[in-house]
Amino acid sequence: MLRVEGITQIFGGLTALENVSFSVAPRSITGIIGPNGAGKTTLFNIVTGLYTQTHGKVYLGEKNISFFEPEVLARLGLVRTFQNVELFGQMSVLENVMVGLHTKSKSGIFSCALKLPGQIKEEKMVREKARNWLEFTGLTDLADVAACNLPFGKGRLLEISRAMAVEPQIILMDEPAAGLNSRETAVLAELIRKIQDLGMTIVLVEHDMELVMDVCESIIVLNLGKKLAHGTPREIQENPAVIAAYLGED
């Protein structure tokens, strides 16, 4: 589904990622873990087109998507969420999800300004689909609230709803559980499985080990910009190199 080949990222004199390769199976849930500064978010930013890597290639299916812009990747079915929750604060919850449906509609400036019949029909479709996604994540009651007034946990859910509205093949979540309490994390775990049931592939960067070990089928460990291990949760937990990286060598 997603294949990363020999990614190297150098910022000035600092090597943030060094020759990282891995692949993600379709319809799987993959976790990327590692200590702070391991290069997890940098890797996400490269895959989602926000950074330009120094070396290496990224494939989505058979398609080489290295150096693609994020707006093109969205159309190809690759979306992400952000560690610091990037919502459209001034817009309502429903409108946020409707922006997620941007690629599912095509009215231009003129048909929007003139409210041509096609645009009215499309608008109705977009509104209906957006409502369905809010129902999926349980935010229906908050549809008309301005996104900036949402509590943090609900903001996270909104960001996921908005990403789902793109109807992606693969969704990358950057620390989805950061800042959530244990009950919210449990809801999130269930939601991630529900997304997988829809046939989507999920990759998440996460510090919450309980969540990672619970939902992920496959885990990639990064340390100091290099891939340290790749395996099932059980294999990772028993891997001496991983234990050493996390707990320090004795």
Add this chain to the structure above:
Amino acid sequence: MIKEKRQILIFALFALIILLVPLFLKGSYFLNVLVFIGINTLLAVALNLLLGYAGQISLGHAAFFGLGAYVSGILTTRFPVDPWLALLIAAMCAAALAFVIGFPILKLKGHYLAMATLGFGIIMYIFFNETVDWTGGPSGLSGIPNLRLGPLIFDNDRNNYYLIWMITLGVMLLSINLSQSRIGRALRAINDSEVAARVMGVNAHILKVQIFTVSAFISAIAGSLYAYTMTFISPTSFGFNFSVELLTMVIIGGLGSIYGSFLGAAILTMLPEFLRVFRDFDIVIYGLMLILITMFMPTGLIGGLETLFKIIIGKIKGSTARNA
């Protein structure tokens, strides 16, 4: 759906008031001021699409206004071109120019974009001043004809009022439609978080260039209407000061509010009449207004009025509840 109906009602009411106003006005002086409020509203709405919706600043919008005025002025005085056709050509020229310069400069953000548009405005101002053979230079271009529509000649304030306000109301309605559509949402999304908008598949750069082009197109229509109304134009009307005045209209009226643009344009058009006593210090008053509004009413006067309205409604409801 109810919200949509309410909005149509508000617009219909607004349009009705605008169209009925001349019937209650005796003198032509105030009607003349209202004509300029119409032109300035058109300009403020155009800038608001760019600044209020997409969040992209322009410190050179007077240049598109000037370009519209000069293209129409030159075509109708030096060539036998029909004024309506000239208006269309002028708007197309401004749109084409905006499209060409928009591509590189809209990659810039914040201060850099402000500087680039400022530079553009100044270059155009110099151009209006220096190409004396075409524009008449600092002494201006005179003898621009009035618009005609069949037997109707737009050479008096009443006719101009209806002509300009019909166009302004039309553009306001289209802008309101746009703001509640897919494109409007995408623009507001860019304003709030460009990176998130792009991840959702919004091609932010292209959309910014598109709205910049539309904004220039509308500004140039306003410029042509200004030229045909005044029949005389000179570069001072299209300089940096006017770009700042437009910015002030949009910000004090309310970013992202079409009615706010009307309010801002109305206040800034009428203000000089009241500020005569201050002579050249009127610019100080503008600055002071801008500071106070951005500090205490970040959503502009329209936002401030809305809050006030809600408080009053709340008070009334509260008192009736207590009485019951």
